[in-house]
Amino acid sequence: MNDILKETDDFILQLFKEKLPNTFVYHNYTHTKRVYKSINEIIEDSQIDVKDATILRLAALLHDAGYIETREGHEEVSARIAKEFLESKDVAKDTIEGVMKCILATKFTRAPEDKMEEMIKDADSSHFGKDYFEEASDFLRQELKSQDVKKYSPSDWRDENIKVLVEKHQFYSEYALKNWQKQKEENLVDLLKSKKKEKKKLKKEDIKAQLKMKYKDASPDRGIQTFYRTALKNHIKLSDIADTKANILLSVNAIIISVTLANLFSKFDTNPYLVWPTAVFVLSSAVTMILAVIATRPNVTRGEFTKEDVINKSVNLTFFGNFHKMELSEYQWAIEELLKDRDYIYSSMTKDLYFLGKVLDRKYRILRVTYTIFVIGTVLSIFAFGLSFGMADITVEEVTKLVTPEV
Incomplete structure (x- = not known):
């Protein structure tokens, strides 16, 4: 199984190198290796067999391959690319099906159906619970801007992140809840403090401007x-x-x-x-x-x-x-x-x-x-x-x- 993981890693690196546009500054090989590292953290702390662990690792390496063709619905394209590649390597059919199922589970709006889907979803969104969250988040903002998907100002992007962390995202696996949830909450606190500080600054500037205008008009x-x-x-x-x-x-x-x-x-x-x-x-x-x-x-x-x-x-x-x-x-x-x-x-x-x-x-x-x-x-x-x-x-x-x- 180590051989197929090595071949898959080489395959995705070459695929991104040849076909992934340079505007993908977030969803690229670096992000793939980050998800791969996170899934390994979860696997090492979980009681799962070698076969399931391999499925999760393969899914982590191949889950964003579809970005070479499309942004919307890239999960389905990733599952197809994964199937074609793994079949060419004579990987067992049930393993391929497991990999495809895990890849489709990385859809942000889809709720996980079992523990393996929980693990892969947590690994894919692990940056929410890491100390490099701000840096990774800014790369995603720049990617959306450079591809004309949507342009966010820094304050709008901060508000969007607060909304995601509070309303849309959650960790599912026991390992993520135990090891990443605390950092996620700290990241949220930092965002809220930044928003409060900016709001206070804007309010102060607004009061100052009003007083200045009042002074001009009424003094x-x-x-x-x-x-x-x-x-x-x-x-x-x-x-x-x-x-x-x-x-x-x-x-x-x-x-x-x-x-x-x-x-x-x-x-x-x-x-x-x-x-x-x-x-x-x-x-x-x-x-x-x-x-x-x-x-x-x-x-x-x-x-x-x-x-x-x-x-x-x-x-x-x-x-x-x-x-x-x-x-x-x-x-x-x-x-x-x-x-x-x-x-x-x-x-x-x-x-x-x-x-x-x-x-x-x-x-x-x-x-x-x-x-x-x-x-x-x-x-x-x-x-x-x-x-x-x-x-x-x-x-x-x-x-x-x-x-x-x-x-």
Whole structure:
């Protein structure tokens, strides 16, 4: 009988090597030898004769041969392959029938009818009661995925294993119940702990996300911060616009004065009627430039504060003009005091907004007057030039000659 076992082992190894697809990472020769080892453990602890032991060993070696043709119903194909092979080796008919019966008993949904079927079923599912259960189980998941049977996520596969261990699988033989059941229960406990841990983690993350969302939507601090951020941004932008407008007026009027002085002053002796319109023109431009400078001129601040100012919360530490003359250590102390008091922070920001608004009000008021003077001065200058040219009875050609630079 040892010869037939050796020949069967060689046969199944060669069969899988030649015909079993590489996607079978679980149901392969390694799994077959694992089942063979498990059935030997059961046989050595059981009181069965040599013939039955040989039947069980042959069934263990041949029970997955049908995977070379099909996954569904592979047990029937395995039984047929086993019959054809054993007949070719002149194995006794009753032994062949026993092997085929045991192979068909490995169907997961089939209940065993006798002790031999119990033994072979326990050997086939022995990995449930082994310490390598997790590794073997993951190989089966990868096999199902690679063959497009079904794709399980790690958590779904864990839940499927829990369901199988609790509801669908059981050991039957005395040896399996005595030696593998305890490890099976430990494997189940590990799965349940993993599920509980993941559930707790997901719940914690969900609570955290809800609190974060609630904080975003309902937190008054967030709304206050948004208000100050937006208001300060708008104030600074308006201040930049005012400075730009003032710079434009400065540049334009500087050009006007330069051109006027260069082209008209040298002609006052021969053209005295140009004096008054030129004076109006230059004067309005000069006033415009002066007001534009005043609008953008920075105010001088004392740049100092006292400890009493900080304690009384009367100094605005967000504006550089209030601390630029202070020592670093004194400023750091003041900021630390500021950060300890939330109300003081908001009060300082409010003061900053208020005084920025006052500065903007001053700038835009002066700019309004500046633009008004610029427009009025320009209009008056045009009328003055027109009136002077009319009184002097000068032609268009002569006007062009007067304002055109000499080469």
